[in-house]
Every structure is written in C-alpha cells, then in structure tokens.
Amino acid sequence: MAPKAKLLLFHLALLHGLLHTLISEAANETDALALLQLKASLTGDPLQITSSWNSSTHFCQWRGILCGRKHQRVTVLNLQSLQLSGTLSPYIGNLTFLRRLYLFNNTLAGTIPSEIGRIGSLSNLRIFSVRRNSLAGAIPPSYGNLSSLREFRAGSNDFSFDVASNRLTGSIPGSFSNASNLELATNFQALIMDHNNFGGRLPVDIGNLSALQILYISENKLSGELPLEIQNLNNLQRLVAFDNGFSGTIPSTIGKLQNLEELDNIRTLEWLDLASNSISGSVPQSIGNLTRLNRLRLARNQLQGEIPAAIENCKDLIALDLSDNNLSGVIPPQIMRLSSLSLLLNLSHNQFTGILPYEVGSLTNLETLDLSHNMLSGNIPGSLGSCVRLELLNLQNNLMQGAIPSSLSSVRGVRILDISGNNLSGQIPKFLEDFTQLQLLNMSSNNFEGQVPEGGVFKSASVVSITGNNKLCGGIAELHLPACQFNQPGRRLSRKWKILISTISSLLFVSFTATCLLLCLMRKRRKEHVDSSTSDPPLQPSYQRLHKATNGFSSANLIGIGSFGSVYKGVMDENGATVAIKVFKLERRGASKSFIAECEALRNIRHRNLVKIVTACSSVDYHGNDFKALIYEFFANGSLEEWLHHPVQRTGHLPRSLDFLQRLNVAIDVASALDYLQHQCQTPIVHCDLKPSNVLLDDDMTGHVGDFGLARFLSSLDKRSFEGRTSSVGVRGTVGYAPPEYGMGNLVSIQGDVYSYGILLLEMFTGRRPTDESLGAGLNLHNFVQFALLEKSAAKVVDQALFDELLLGVTSHASTSSSEYIPKSEKSEELLISIFEVGLACSSDIPQERLGIREAALKLVSVRNKLVGSALPEGESAKAGPCM
Template sequence: MKLFVLVAWALLLLSHGSGSVICAVLHGNDTDMLSLLDFKRAITEDPKGLLSTWNTSIHFCNWQGVKCSLTEHERVAELDLSEQSFVGEISPSLGNMSYLTYLNLSRSKFSGQIPHFGRLRELEFLDLSHNSLQGIIPVTLTNCSNLRALDLSRNLLVGEIPAEISLLSNLTRLWLSYNDLTGVIPPGLGNITSLEHVILMYNRLEGGIPDEFGKLSKMSNLLLGENKLSGRVPKAIFNLSLLNQMALELNMLVGTLPSNMGDALPNLRLLTLGGNMLEGLIPDSLGNASELQLINLAYNHGFRGRVPPSLGKLPKLSKLGLDTNSLEANDSWGWEFLDALSNCTSLEMLSLYANRLQGNLPNSVGNLSSNVNNLVFGRNMLYGLVPSSIGNLHRLTKLGLEENSLTGPIDGWVGNLANLQGLYLQQNNFTGQIPTSIGNNSKLSELFLANNQFHGPIPSSFENLQQLLYLDLSYNNLQENIPKELFSIATIAQCALSHNSLEGQIPHISNLQQLNYLDLSSNKLTGEIPPTLRTCQQSQAIKLDRNFLSGSIPMFLGSLNSLIELNLSHNNLSGSIPIALSKLQLLTQLDLSDNHLEGEVPVEGIFKNTTAISLKGNWRLCGGVLDLHMPSCPAASHRRSRWQYYLVRVLVPILGILLLILVVCLSLLRKRMLRMQLSLPSSDEQFPKVSYKDLPQATENFTVYNLIGRGSCGSVYRAKLNQKQMVVAVKVFDLDMQGADKSFISECKALRNIRHRNLLPILTACSTIDNQGRDFKALVYQFMPNGNLDTWLHPAGDGKAPKQLDLSQRMKIAVDIADALQYIHHDCENPIVHCDLKPSNILLDYDMTARLGDFGIARLYIKSKSAAAGGSSSMGTITLRGTIGYIAPEYAGGGYLSTSGDAYSFGIVLLEMLTGRRPTDPMFCEGLDIVNFVKRNFPDQILDILDASLREECQDCSQDNLEGENEVHRCLLSLLKVALSCASQDPNERMNMREAATELHAIDTLYVS
C-alpha cells in the first residue's frame, strides 16, 4: 500500500517537471509544494510576473519569495510576497504549511475572506494589510499561538474584534486600522503583556478604552483615533513610560489629563487628543516629554487655565494646536508661554483660535521660529497694537487675528509677509490707511479687513494681487474712487466694499467672469450702473443700494441668470422696471425701493411673490399683482374701458360667427402657425419668445462650426440671439429618432418647477414647424463656456494641451452635483429621478461651477411610504434607461425606478473622476468593472488607480511622518469611500444623495477648503 501511494505521488509530480522534485517527495515535503501551487492557481493576475518562476524545473525552496528551513526536511519557513499587486483570493492551502513562521501578502489586491490559518502553530508574523479582504476576522487565527505580529489593516473587514484574540499571548503588534470594525475593544487585550503596538484607528469601535490597557508596560504606539469611543482615558495608560504615540482624536472621551503626564511619558512623540470632550488644565509636565513633536488638543472646549510655558522646553515641537478651548492669558504670567515657544526652533504651526487670551499680543511673537507658516490668534480678546516684529515671520502663509479688539495701523509689518496666502484681520479696530505695501503680498488669495476703522483710498497696488479670490473691505471709512485696477483682477469671486465712503462712478469691470458676489452698498457712488457688469454672468448677489446712482435700471441685468439677490434700493434710479427681471428664474430677493421709478410693475416671475420684492418709495409705479396694492395704471384703465365698449356693442353680435370660423380653421392653422411657445417653469410664467427663424440665424444655419455635441436625441449648437446678443446653447431634437419627442416633453415636465444653482437652466423652448413644414422642437439653455465634464476627464487627442482638473476642482464638481441630486430627490415638491447621470451631462460654467443637465429621460415620481421613512422612493418597473456603464444593476433586470439608481450613477461618475477611466474602459472585462477595480486597491493602493494628475498631486504633497498620509491622500480615501458606498450593488446599502452631499461637504471642509 505504501508503495502504491509513493508511485501515485511520483506520477503526479512528474507531470510538473523533473526528477529533482520526486526527491523532494521522498523527503516528505510535498504538502508545502502543492500548497504553493494551489496558491499560484488562485492568482488571476500577476503583473510583476513573480510566479512565473514557480515551476517544477527548480526546487520550490528556490522559488522567488520562498525561504525554507535549514532542517533536513526542507520545509517552507517564510513566504514573503509583499508589494506584488496580485489579484485573486488567498488559497486556504497555505494553512497546510505547518512549518511556516513568516507570511507576508501585504500591498496586493487580494479579495475574498481571510482563510483559516489555525493549523499554522509555528506562525509568528502574519501581514495581510493593504488588500481588499472582506468578511470578519476568523476566530481560528487565535490558534496560531506563536503569533507575534498581526497586521490586517487597510482592508474591508467588518464585525467585531474576536475576544479570543487575547489568547495570543506572544503578540507584540496588532494592526487593525482602516477597516469597518464595530463593537468594543476586547478588554482581554490588556492581558497580552508583550503588546507594543495597538493600532485600531479609523473604525467604528465604541465603548470605553479598556482599563486593562494600563497593564501593557511595553506599549509604544496606541492609536485609537476616529472611532466612537467614550468615557475616560484610563489613568494607568498615562504611566506607560515607553509610549511613543498616543492618538485618541475624534472620539467622545471625557475627563482630565493627569498632572504628571509628561514625566510619566518621557518618550512621547505624538499626542493627538483633539475633537473630544476633555477638560481641565494642560499639564505643565508636558514640557518634560522632550521628544514631543506634535500636540493637538483642539476642539475639546474644556481645557482652561494658561498655556504651560514649559512647552518651550520641547526642542522638536513642530505643531501646537489648542483651538476652541477656554485657555486664558491676561498678564505677563499668562503670556509667558509665547516667550518660551521662541525656543522651539522647529515650530511651524501655532493655533489658539477661539480661546480667552486677553491684552496686548507680546512683541515676542516675532521671535518665534523662522519656520512658522501658520499663526492663528483669532476670536480671542486681544487689544492694542500688533507688534511690528510679526513681520519677521517671513514664511507665514496664514495669519489669523480676526474678531479681537486690535488697534492702530498695519503698515509697519504687513508688507513684509511676502508669502501670505490668507490674511484675516476682520472685526477689530485697526486704523490708518490700507498700506500700499500690501501689494507686496502677491500670493494673497483671501484678504479680510472688514469691520475696522481704515480710512483713505483703496490702494491701486491691489492690482498686484493677481491670485485674489475673496476680498472684504466692508464697514470701514474708505474714501475716494474705487481704483479701476481692483476690477481687473480676473480671479476675484467675492468682493465686498460696502459701508464705506467711496465716491465716483463704479469702474468698468473688464474681466471679472468668476465674480459671484458684489457688495458696493452704503457708499457715495454716483453715475450709472456700468454696462460692463453684464460680463459677470456668474453673479449670484449684486448689492448697490444706498448710493447716489442715477439713470435707468439696465436691461442687461435680466441676462444674469445666476442672480439670486439684487438690491438697488435708496438710489436715484429712474425710468421703468425692466420686464427682463421677471425672467430671472433663480432670483428670490429684489429690492428697488426708494428710487424714482415709474410705470407699470411686471406681474410675472419674482413680481408675483410680494414677500420677495420691495418697491416702496417709488410713487409713480402702478399696476402689478393685486397683493402689491398699487394704483391702477391710467393707460391700462383707458384700454379696459374701450375693450368693454367693443365687447358689448360690437363683438357680442358676431361672437357666434367667430367661434364657427375658429372651429373650421383650427386644424388648418396648426400646420401653418409659425410657433407654439411652451411655458416651462409654470403654466402662468412666460419666457423669452424665440421663433424658428431666430434659431438658424443664431446658429448660422446650424453650421458644424457652432456644433457643441451630439446626443441620443439630437444636437447642441452654440448660438447668439440677436435680440439680446446673448450666447446660449440650443438643443435641437432629431424627431426622426425614436423617443426624441418624448424626451422633449419629459425634459420640460421635469424642469417645470425646479430651480437650483447646480441645475442647467432652460431659458425657453420652441415647439413649431420649420420652413419645410416639418415639426421642430428645441430647448434653449444658458451657455456653459467650459463644456462638459467628460471633455475634461477624457481630453480629445487633437494636439491641444490637455485639460487638467486638480483635486479641489474635482471636489467642487462632486459637491455641486451631489447638491443638485439632493435637491431633485429630496427638496422638490415633486421629486425627480434623473436616470442618465454621466460626465457628458454635467456642464461647467465660467468658474467651473457644475450644473446637471439633460433631463430627457427623467421621471417624476411620488414618494412612497418607505421613502418617507428614509428609504429610496420608487415607482413601477421600467425598461432599461440611461447609459451603459452608469445604469444601476437593478435596472437591467427590470427593477424599480428609484433615487438609489441615481445614487449608483453618481458613485460611478465619482469613481471616473478619481480614476480617469470610463466605466466602459476596455480593461473592464471578464467580471472586472470599475467598482471592483477600485475595491481591489482600496484603501492602501489607491495611487495605482488614480488619474495621473491626481497621483502626481498626491505624491507632490509634503509627507508628514508623524501623521501618516498627507491631506490629499486622506481626502482621496474619503472620496473613494463615498463613491464605493453609492455604487454598492445592493440598493439598500447605498448612501442616499442627502447623505452623500453631507459627507462630501464635510470632506471639502476638512481637507480642501
């Protein structure tokens, strides 16, 4: 029998190669070789070709990554296959290699569940990190009694940490971070006295930190941040003298810090306790922990007393964040810490925003390290002069002194800070003139000087601030004319100069195409509203009230389609109210009061909402809707009396004849009528009338030169309407295409009553016949000068420089579209499912604001009871609708139309934005799709899948060894997590768009804004 078995094994192995392997069988180690071959067979992709060396022509102990023991049996002792980017599952056969002591399969793309390795009794090191492993942590791992290091971090593991893990009595390192683990931290971990590293951050663990952790005398790194932990930090933990990093941030911990903390933790390098509910004094003894490099106690609200001067004894301290607490300084004793910190030559960031610091800012602030780039004392109780020594900090990029009571001029120091990007001095009592030297700060993007006592002119040197985005000089006493140089800065998005004493005319606005907020109110401006204001097509708020402006209200204001608020009150404007203002779909606040306007008040658009407009003090106005209680217009009254005369004396006798003629001619007139104007937002609201003959003229007879793109139902052209010289986009429906007519009607119905800044607005619709008597249907949209998102993600190979989107732009676009979907799903009276979300239907305005368009297959629906309870709304089964690659999987099987279908499409679009790959990329085949592609690389190997420009941006971002990944990397991780949630196969597991929008706004605030 033994001979039979031996022959059988020999024959089996001969099929793989040479007789040298048979010798291995004779030594009894065939189990290891077969296990390795099983592992190889489970790998579906081997991009680096390592496994090509695994063949029976050489002994398996010589296979790459394999190391055998030196015993006569030559059993596999180590298997190191890290950073190979394998795709596939981990074969359970590895659990048969009973002599294995070291197994490293990290940084690949393994999926599936963790196999049962319980028979690997000799195993000391197991690293499966940075993969896409799913499921729970198998309890059988705890049978590996010799295990010293267990790293399962950066996978997709769920469930609780097994309590049996405490049986691993030899464990020194436990890494389970960046998963989705829940439940409590097993107290039994505190019994593993050999533990040195416990890294459980970025999970959803709850409960308290086990008291038993205080027994872990060898602990070096305790990283539990970004969980849901509560209660007090066990006091014994603060006595773990070998502790190097303590990161407990963003939990719900309470209590105080022990006074001897710094003495008991002499090796502490990183301390992050921010975002909890801790209170009490910051221990003086922290200054004795001489290795400290980073301290973050911000956003606890409860720390009080003074900042310990002992922190100045920390030679390696680089970042000190104490924001939003109740720390005090009201005399030299309280400010002693600032003098002391001048000894910290590595200091880069000092932030004490929103505390209770009082008195003069000490002159010693200028003695801080020359490396300081971020200095924040905003929202305290400071007064007096800003010491000129602050100008010594030449590397400052952010200076925050806002919301204090500081006084005096700023010209003694501000011009020396040439690297400033953000200067926040608002809500103080600064005096003097705004110095011309501020033009030296050419990198400024945010300048806030509002609510002070500055006087004199606005310096013309502002023209040097060519990167300026936000400018607020309001509530000062600035005089003279507004320099024309100010309105030549093309980057400005918000400009507030209100409540000053500025004079003269408003300068011509030459290049402010990104301006969305302009406030010049409460000044002494004269002249007319400049016609160049028409170029500010992104403007959402224009406030020119309380000046001495004259002339009429310009007609072009009716072409600023993004306008939400317009205030022209308390001026000397005359003439009539332009009816064009009634066409502004987004306008919700209009104040024209206290002018010299006359004539009839429009009755459409915003003029129907008497709570949204103010017209008081214009004594010559008349008409309007009844609720305005305006006097009747004399001309209108005269026409009404004449009409009544003819109606009674002339028209009544012939009414029957007219009706008969009308019935007879109705069918004939239909084919000869020139146009049927379709009202979009509501049945009683009219939009600019566009006849068929206007559109060929505007598009140069629909020439290819003006063709923007083609879709499933027609073509889109760039056009210039003659009556307003207004650039628009015209979508002409090809009615020979199946469904084009329904698409036209569907889009009109969908957009009838919805208004949102991130929806592409339709200006009007045209439904008529062309010159040859054929049906003609077109929609006229606001023109989007930056095209659609698809052209930015996938530039055409036309030899032109490729378009690039940085992370902040992609973030903004994602937020914009999430807001639009949240609006149509959750905030409309009659919610809408878009059904065709994809990059080509996402349009980009002048300032790259994203607007969702093409509602051609959108569907209205009524929320079901389940939707009201928080579920997805739905209506009936549907035929497949949308674009391949973006369609929710349940639609393919005739599933229910639902908002979760749009959420899936949004997830795919977000993945496309981050990877730069279409969901229909040729690489996605044989079961691999864009979602699986990302999952296999999430969270650790995302650099392998990112769009090239994002990858470069992430790699270029400075690395901080203390904090792990840079902010760009963390932002990308968070974005991918939202995308994968939205793109889940199961509709019930997807985020809805309200949740997704909330998450994206939070990510934007944390990492981008």
C-alpha cells in the same frame, strides 16, 4: 592589565551605574510628581481618567501617558476631549522630555503657565494643543524659547499657531518671530489668533515669518496701522483681519503680496479681509497686482475715492465687498466684466452715482448683488436678466426710474428682491408670480400703478411689501388696496352704433370660424398624402416643434440652467409626452463640444440609473442661427440639489426633504451608475461633473445621473490596468466637487469621479455644500466631517432635516413599511458614521488611496441592509443594457 587597575575600573563602572540609576530614579520621580501636581490642579474629571494616576502602577502605564523606550520619561501627554476642568499646572514645565501635549476640547481655565516656555524646560516640545478651552490671560513671551515647537494649536488646524476662540488678552508677543531656533521661517505656516482680546499693535517682527501662509487676527482689539513689513510675507495666502481697530491707509505695498492665495480643492484662491476697521484713504491701484485675488473684503471702513479700474486684473475674484464706506464716482464697468464673480458683489452704503453699467449682464454666475443705499440713477438695465443665478438682488434706496424690464423674468431663482425707495414706475410684472423661491419682495416707496397680481408670492402679505405706491389697486385683502375700476364712465352708445358693432362682430366670427375649418381640412389632407420621409420624423424634432413644445422657450417652462445651456419642460405635440429639452448656448465657448460629448456618451449606454436621452436636434432658429438641443426623459421630482438645499413644496402639503433611507437609496443609485460607467463599458467613461444638480429623481425617488457634457472616454487605457492611469483634458468640473489633481495637471481619471462621489455623499448627509462658508476657516467638507468623527460627534454635523429622525427613530416617509426602521441612539450613530467613512474614503486627496466605487456601493448596501433588515436583491447591475 594589573589586578589593581582592573579593580579600579570595576569600581568606577559600578559607581557610574549607581549614579545613572540615582539620576534616572530622580528624573522619574520628577515626572511622576509633575503629573500628580497636574492631577491636583484639575477640579473636574467626570470620566475618572486620572483615577489610574497612583503609586500602584508606574506612571508610564497611566492613562493618557506615553513614555520613551530608552529613558522611561514622559514624551506624550494626551488628555484631549475628556471633559476636564481646572487649571494648567506650572509643573508641566518639569516634563523635560515632553514632545507632544494634547489638552484640547476640555474646559480648562486660567492662564497658560509661563514655566512651559522657560529656557531649558520642554526643549523637546513640538506640539502644544490647547484649543477649545476657556483659557484667559496673555501668551507668555517666554514661549519664544521653545526651540523645537512646530505646532501651537487651539483650533482645528495642524502645523499652525492657533489660539482662536479663547479669551486670551495682552499683545501679540514679538518673541514668536524673534526666537533664534524656532524655525518659524521654514516650518510655521499659519498664525491663527482670531476671536480673542488681543490689543495693541501688530508687531513689525511679523515680517520675519517668511514662510507664513495664513494670518488670522480678526475679532480682536488690535489697533494702529498695518506695518509695512507685512510686504515681506512673500508666501502669505490669507490675510484676515476684520473687526479690529486698525487705522491709517492700506499700504500701497500690498501689491507686492503676489502670492496671496489659498489652495482650496482644485482652484487657487486668495483672501484679503480687512473689514470692520477704521482704515481710511483710497483703495490702492496696486490691488490690481494681486492677479489671483479671490476674495476681497474692505467693508465697514472709512475708504474714500473711486474704485480703481485696475481691479479688472483680478480675474479670479469670486467675492468683492466694499460696502459701508465713503466711496464715490461711477461704478467701473470693469467690475461688471469680472465674470468670475460668483458669490458676492456688495457695493452698498456708499455714494456711487451714475447708471448701473450695462455690463452687469456679464455676471451670469453671481449669487448676491447688493447696490443699495447709493445714488444710482437711470433705468434697471435689461442685461440684468442674464444674471440667472441671482439669489439676492438689492437695489433699494437709489434714484432709479422707469419700468421693471421684462428680461428679469429669467431671474427665477432669486430669494430676496428689494427695489424699494426708488422712482420706478409702470405696472407690477405678472411674471413675478412665477418666482417660487422668493422669500422677500420689497417694492415699496416707488411709483408703480395698476392691478397687483394675486398669484404666487402675492398670495402672502408677509412676503410682499408694496406700501408707498399710491396708484396700485386690487391684490389680496391683506394688502388693503382699493378695488380696481376697469370701466371708465362716459356717454352711452346709441342704438345704431350698437347694431353696427354687433353686425361686424358676427361677420368677423363667421369669417374666423370658416378660416379655421379650412386650415384644419388642409392640414388633415396634407398629413394623409405627404410621405412621412419628407417631414421631420418624430424622433428628430425641428426647432419649430421644440419652440412650440416649450411655449417659445418661455421662462415659465424653465426648469434648470447649466454652464452650457438651459433646460425647459416641454410637451411634444406628436404624442403628448412630457420631456426635458436642453437648449445649448452655442455662443458660449465649449458649448458645441459639450453637445457632441453628451451625444457620444449617451448614444449607446443603457442603465436604470442613467438619464435616458430620447433624441437630439441640430437645426436653425427663426433668425438663421445654429440651434442644438437634446431631449431627455422628464423627471417630475427634479434634481437632488433641490431636495437637499431647497425643501420641495408640494401643493397642499408642507415642504418635504429626503429622509435617511431615501438619501441612502439615491447614494446607492449613483454609485451603481458610476460602477457601470467605469467597469461595465467596453470603454470606461469619466463623467467629470458629478454633483447634486446632475442627479435627477423619478416618481419613485430613484436617482439617475445626467449631464454628460464634460464626459470623457478613456480609450487609450489598457482595460486590465486602467484603474491607475489617466487621460489629459482641459476641463475641471465644478469647484468643490472636482478632485485636487485636476487643478494641478488636468488629469482625468475614474478616481476623479470617485472623489466627486465622496463629496456628494458627505453633502447628502450633512446638508452642507462643499463651498459652504459655515464649514469654518481653512476647512473643506472632507476635513469638516473627518474632525467630527475624530471627536466622536457625528451627530453634530448631520443634516438638521435628519436630526430628529435619527434622534427619535421615526420617519414619515410613505414608502416604508414600519415607522421604526430607523435605529435609535448608538445604532443610528453607528450607521451614520459608516456612511461618513465611505464618503471620506472616496474623497481622499490622494487618488491611489480612494475607495473603489464598487466597494463603496457594497458598503452602503450593507448599511441599508442593517437599516431595513433585508438583503439587496441579486443582480444589482443586471438591468444594465449594453455599452460601447
């Protein structure tokens, strides 16, 4: 090449480099100025985060800024949870290389700048998070131009469009579903816009979001009819639109949304919520096409007509709320056959007539039944006594009559019982005295008569309401009832009759005494001469003995109800020992298999933290039916479930709950039991149903794992490698505690028990059940705690019963030697976080990532050592007995 040509190329290269440098410097200057303008728009920065934003350092070194390696341009702006106030500067739109923008959990106000969405600006932006602020105004339609946007968040969910809990107004921009390159059809999974001030109609373009799974538009000011295009959302899992101004009818095409489901833990759930609108017409028959519908709320609308019988096809329905409408006709028996209903059945404030179907007894797992303010007539069906899990039963303001059936004595866990405003009659049942959980008993405005009981809930006039029953008498003084007159006036008996009655009474007494003596003598001789081998051995009690020990399996002796049986407190006549007797409901499918599984599991295992089985009974009852029962040692302090969610009432003392150290000790006890089952048995055992109700507490508050009715042996596994292997079985445990993989492949593993333990541990220290609706939409207990730790606010999710203890650093627990064993401030927060981290590590969705139960136990022991300042004695598992 000629020298002149080489020289020309050199100058061109030099010029190109110079231009590149000038352009880069100009671009860098643009990013720096944009950041300084953002700093200037902030009116509050108490943590002095932006104090480093000055010319003394390159802006890529400023706090909260991350730049790309090649161009030294701002790619990440992370200012989350820094207590910033002020407004969003429109100059953010000049950060053209920005990929992620995190501004959530501050107090920013004003509007969202439209410059962010202008064509050509922020074309690389993938994540825009402004949740937990005080933003107002409308979402700019220009946001539809953000061609790479994947996540727009103002809540706590990833990969979603979320502007929840702000004060945003205006209409929902259709541009979100029209943007040509927005990739909503393949990427956006959730549109969460609840609790704002959006008005107008829901745009028909919503139907273009074919990949949308969750649509939350509740608590806004939306109006008009639901667009028919909603049927195009074939992947929709949740539709929550309550508390708006929607009118018209429910589209008959709603039945085409057969994928309307929510994946929560291990079970496919579905949620359709259109409550608190102005929707009229009838409930369409097509609702029955949503065969996996899980929750249906159409309350507080203007619906008319009858409930479609096709709803019986919704076999997974756990909550149904049709209250506050104009529905009429009889209540379809098909609804009462939906044994899946467990959370709620609310048909109140309608115009239903006829009787309460006898099939209501099928709702054995239902917690809330509200049929108030209708025109139901007839008697309260005796089958209602089968609904043993009821916590709220409301039948007020109907036309029901007759006496309260004795079968209701089984509903001992009810908290609110309201049967006021009916035509019920007869005496007030004495078994209501045993309803220890009752917080409200309203029997007013009926025709009850006779003496009012004085025990149990009837000791408090603030709990019991019996006004409007003019034939009642007695009771405590606060009820202001007349005294009962038991002796009716009449003619006095003559002297001859008195002598005759006295003589007959004396003869009967002598005869009765002689008979009793004779029977006692015969029994004594029989015991002395009959070979003990021909009678029931003490360790193999008969049905008759168990019947006697429990006073005929009386409801007063009932201490627990499970999936396959009921547990009674019993006193054995052989030695006066108090035991717990689990009677299996053999008519229920799987009960016999559960009996055998529990016998096999508990036959030879021995550990101080496992419930001890005393013996078993396989016999027949007085009607010739098969009878099977297991007899366990009795635990006076009940289950962990009662202590966590039902503060224990001790006679003469205030209600108590477990303190911090007690919870930690029980958690270690349970981990020790699982470690024994998984690592110290010749054949590993999987419990499959670990939850608080299956953890029992003895007099020393030591935890014992029980109920092995779903237990499985992993006999096919190589002992050296069973950690990562599974065994197939058709059980799923309990919703919320069973791991996700059980719902997909029915695979049982020791990692499944670890998951259940992690959830139980989180529940013990948050006081929230894994199915608690207070966790928030789209959250499970794991995510609820995880988000709290990410935001460094563990104290906000701790059980309220522990809050004062952690805050003040004292406890009233009698077993502690010092009232200052709980560390204060930062240290208490640190220990609490350590416990939560163990729970999170155990409850990971991926089995292989879960913490081993032995490692979990050691971590908790370390926390306890820091708490009480003493090491755990050696031989933690030394007391464990032999296993199979």
